[in-house]
Amino acid sequence: MxxxxxxxxxxxxxxxxxxxxxxxxxxxxxxxxxxxxxxxxxxxxxxxxxxxxxxxxxxxxxxxxxxxTKVKKVQFSGTNRRLLFVMPFEGMNFGNFTPGLLPTINAAEITLFMTYSNYLRENSATSIRENFDGLIYYPMHTEDFLDVLLELSMYNFPIVLLDKKIIDLPFPCVFADNFNGGILATHLLIQQGHQRIAYVMSNEPHHPHTTRNRYLGYIKELKENHLSYHTTLDDPLATVEGILKLIESQALTGLVCENDLVALQIMGVLQQQGYSFPMDISIIGFDNIQATQLSQPGLTTIAQDFQKMGQVAGEMIIDWLDHGIRPEDKKVDIQLIKRNSTRDIS
CATH class of the missing domain: 1.10.10.10 (Winged helix-like DNA-binding domain superfamily/Winged helix DNA-binding domain)
Structure with missing residues (x-):
């Protein structure tokens, strides 16, 4: 970027x-x-x-x-520097960044406070600046709290984003290589002999850049293998609600889903209709949430390295605080985890 x-x-x-x-x-x-x-x-x-x-x-x-101007150097110790980590909501079942973030912050003798997104609704930018030296923010929706975030950006307040880039604000972001994830998921299905592969999403009207990048990786791999069939991001049938009709009308054998939650929902819908995985349909998700190991069959998925992302985010904001220079975006590698929801049909 x-x-x-x-x-x-x-x-x-x-x-x-x-x-x-x-x-x-x-x-x-x-x-x-x-x-x-x-x-x-x-x-x-x-x-x-x-x-x-x-x-x-x-x-x-x-x-x-x-x-x-001569810059005054301030020596910080322990609790003098305070960072706020804002997560979307309590009880998230994906994206555990703290095992990487917390040791990194602690090693720099910075105090880390963790809260949820309502904090940005209930507190002003002035209050945040008065109480904290920086912010690590994992947005659920990039349209949320733009008023507070814009005001903080006007004061060059250090903010590092996790997972999703807010395009119109100058905050650096740590994100998984979702584009390559879309390539890997689609490549596996093509290797296994699938030629009619759909990209399936939730029915949200707007798709975050994570979803779009995964989709673009899907399209790129199809094009490089000269496969003409593909779904579009605005296809109403390429959703959990429309998937049964799409499979029947397009003779699909493979599904790449925007995330594991969508994949698990689709598995439930299709299994109720008598479909078997992977005998009738092969399916792949993204994120490697805990439920993917417990589903029947286990879900093949693209795993983000949340621990590494947390570590990198911590390193970026510490460097920003220490040197006063806004860091650039960082991309973290992903991993294909193959389970039993896909099979070779060639």
């Missing part, structure tokens, strides 16, 4: 200051000079300088320009 242009300019200026190429008291390039150098608008250049001011590394003097 590319860094916004204003952030690229800001990062370059920070490096110049930290390497002493730009010294304390020295004037920074003007908006016009930055705009010409980076071939960007004056607005973009102005935002880069504003970011530098918010980080405490520059001071703007009316009518003269911006100048490098």
């Amino acid at each position: 590319s860094v916004p242009l204003y952030q690229q300019i800001c990062n370059d200026l920070v490096k110049e200051i930290k390497t002493n190429n730009l010294k304390v008291g020295e004037q920074l390039p003007t908006e016009k000079e930055l705009a010409l150098t980076y071939k960007v608008s004056r607005i973009t250049a102005k935002r880069a300088l504003s970011e530098l001011e918010q980080m405490g590394m520059a001071t703007r003097i009316q009518g003269k320009g911006s100048f490098v």
Whole structure:
């Protein structure tokens, strides 16, 4: 994922200051000079300088320009630094990030507080900034709490996202390689001889980028193997509600589901109609939730490394707090876990 242009300019200026190429008291390039150098608008250049001011590394003097400011170094210890980890809701049955996140945060002698998404509804951006030094946020829906998140971004408040990128806000994100996951799931079915494979979703009207990336991996693998049949993201039959009609009308033998919950729901619906897995239909999910090991048959799935994602998120926000530079997005590898819900039909 590319860094916004204003952030690229800001990062370059920070490096110049930290390497002493730009010294304390020295004037920074003007908006016009930055705009010409980076071939960007004056607005973009102005935002880069504003970011530098918010980080405490520059001071703007009316009518003269911006100048490098001496940054006060603060030594933190233990409970002086506080991070908030916001999860979608209590009792989540997927996405256990804490085994990777908690040791990473503890090793940096930072106190971690965990709460649920209602906290962002019930507390203002000002309150969050006053009580915490940073935030790790696992959004259920990327449209939620945009007012609070936007205000926090305006103060360059460190926020690292898990799993889902909020496209219009400048927060770095740690996410699984969902695109490759879609490729791996589809590739397995093609290897097993399946040629009519559907991508099946929930009936949600909007699909998060995780679902879209998995779908794009599915399409890519079909195209590379010259298989013409595929479902679309807006196909009403490519859902739990429409799957029976889709299978019967399209003679499907393989299903790639957007997640394990959808896959398990489909298995239940089809088993009630007399279908057998994998004799009649092969099916694959995503996420490797605990129920996939208990289903009959066990569900083949694409596993995200939640522990690694938690660790990486912790490392990113610690680095941001220590050095004042917003990190870039990070992608974590996925793994195909083959169980008994798929079979070779070739």
